[in-house]
Amino acid sequence: MQKAFVAGWPISHSLSPLLHGYWLKKYGIEGSYEPVAVEPGHLREFLSGLPGHFAGGNITIPHKEDALTICDKVEPAAKMIGAVNTVWLEANRLVGDNTDAYGFAANLDHLAPRWREGNRAIVVGAGGASRAVIHAIMEAGYADICILNRTLARAEALTGYFSGRSDTGLSASRLDEAPGLLSSTDLLVNTTSLGMKGNPPLEIELADAKPGLIVTDIVYSPLETPLLKRAGAAGLATVDGLGMLLHQAVPGFQKWFGIRPQVDENLRQHVLAKVADKGRTG
Ligand code: ATR
Numbered sequence: 001m002q003k004a005f006v007a008g009w010p011i012s013h014s015l016s017p018l019l020h021g022y023w024l025k026k027y028g029i030e031g032s033y034e035p036v037a038v039e040p041g042h043l044r045e046f047l048s049g050l051p052g053h054f055a056g057g058n059i060t061i062p063h064k065e066d067a068l069t070i071c072d073k074v075e076p077a078a079k080m081i082g083a084v085n086t087v088w089l090e091a092n093r094l095v096g097d098n099t100d101a102y103g104f105a106a107n108l109d110h111l112a113p114r115w116r117e118g119n120r121a122i123v124v125g126a127g128g129a130s131r132a133v134i135h136a137i138m139e140a141g142y143a144d145i146c147i148l149n150r151t152l153a154r155a156e157a158l159t160g161y162f163s164g165r166s167d168t169g170l171s172a173s174r175l176d177e178a179p180g181l182l183s184s185t186d187l188l189v190n191t192t193s194l195g196m197k198g199n200p201p202l203e204i205e206l207a208d209a210k211p212g213l214i215v216t217d218i219v220y221s222p223l224e225t226p227l228l229k230r231a232g233a234a235g236l237a238t239v240d241g242l243g244m245l246l247h248q249a250v251p252g253f254q255k256w257f258g259i260r261p262q263v264d265e266n267l268r269q270h271v272l273a274k275v276a277d278k279g280r281t282g
Contacts, residue, residue, distance in 0.1 A: 002031040004256040005057035007038040007046060015271060016058055017132045019249050022270050023261040031257050038063065044070050047087070047094060048068070055256040056088030058249075064128070071096035080165065085248070088255040099131035100282055103248025104218070105140065110247075110263070111239045112214045118186025119143045122178060124202060125191035126154035129282025130219055133191050134158070138166040142187075146171045148178055157188075166228045175204075182209040188231075190217045195225035196280055202227045206234045219278035223272070242268060245281045 006016045012035070020033035036057075036130055038046045043063045050056070059067045063210045067084035068074060075097035078084045084096035108115040121137045126149040137145055149155035155172035162170055173181070180227055182188070182204075194202035196219045204227065206215075215231035217220055220241035228238045254260045 002029070002055045002257055003053065004031070004033045004252070006033070006060060007036045007043065007057060007063060008060035009036045009037055009039055009062060011035040011060070014060060015245065015274065016060075016249065018274055019246065019267070019271060020253060022267055023253055023259075027257075027259050027261065029259065032251060033057075042066045043067060047083050050087075050089060050094065050207055051092050051209055054089075056086070056252065057256070058252060059085055059087060064098075070094070077101055077135060080135050082130075082161075083128055083131070086252040088252070097251065098132060099248040099251045100129070100244070101136035101139065102251060103244045103246075103281065104133050105136040106247035106250070106263075107241075107243030108214070108216065108239055110243060112216075112237055114212075115142050115187055115214050118214070119187065121145045121187040122148055122181060122185050122192075123189050123191060124175065124178075124204075126151070126172075127191065127282075128156045129280070130158065130191040131161075132262070132282060133189050133218065134162060134170075137187065137189075138168045142168050144169045144171070146173055146177075146181055148173050148175050150175055164223075167197075175277070179205040179208060182206065182213065184275045185213055188213060188215045190219065190225070190227055191251050191282065193219065193221075193280055195219050195227050197221055198227070201225070206231055206236065209236060210235065211235070213237070214239065218244055218282055219280045220245055221275045241279075241281060242272065242275075245279075246271065248281060 064083035072093040080096035081098045147155040159170040216239040
């Protein structure tokens with residue numbers, strides 16, 4: 001029997017057991033996926049005990065950066081993003097990857113495939129989730145990405161972090177610069193917690209947006225954030241954030257259980273029914 005885990009602190013809010021549990025049942029796999037509470041500073045100890053017990057698992061807050069230094073081998077996406085969210089064993093060596101960029105891109109591929117034809121993107125936010133989104137957009141071959149953030153210094157630090165790592169041009173601006181940029185932007189992404197239940201909305205004036213603009217959010221609760229609602233009302237294409245959560249889980253499940261699982265409407269409804277008040281991938 002293959003076993004997988006999600007390790008974090010606290011861990012009770014994770015939706016991953018629900019997701020992987022659905023797939024284990026759907027594909028008739030005799031396996032398990034269990035939450036494990038791992039206290040800060042104890043990840044190395046936990047991961048050293050995997051052989052013979054677990055095929056691998058997910059790593060979540062606050063361990064994603066620590067995992068980068070603990071894995072024996074780190075895949076390129078995780079190196080680029082600076083965090084590991086998925087690990088597995090290969091001949092007793094621990095390999096780490098980051099599947100958030102994959103999940104972000106796969107969600108758009110599914111719901112707005114023309115996103116790959118775009119050239120200019122705006123990414124709002126400069127935290128860990130933003131790095132995964134920027135990596136995905138760079139990989140899609142965009143010419144320019146502008147990072148907008150309340151704290152300009154953090155956006156600038158991120159442009160410094162990514163500079164020279166791809167052909168994509170990066171710039172940093174304050175949040176209030178968005179309207180002037182939107183007439184030539186193909187993709188707008190919110191990676192902040194603005195718009196999540198209980199938080200203020202992300203206020204960006206969309207009146208002058210390019211008609212083909214695609215607006216997406218990594219917040220998935222509510223599913224239709226105020227930003228997506230306004231974008232939809234303005235006739236723009238919108239993609240909600242739940243698909244990123246579902247798709248980012250696919251590569252891990254395949255590594256641990258040997259089957260590439262499908263993201264479909266049934267899974268979406270299954271997870272949606274259990275989504276708590278707040279939610280955001282990354
Ligand atoms: P994560 O690593 O999960 O992405 P984070 O590092 O806490 O989370 O980053 C959260 C992002 O949301 C940041 O870009 C933050 O902006 P600052 O860098 O200025 O803090 C943004 N954010 C959170 N609350 C915000 C608010 N009320 N207004 C504007 N931006 C906000």
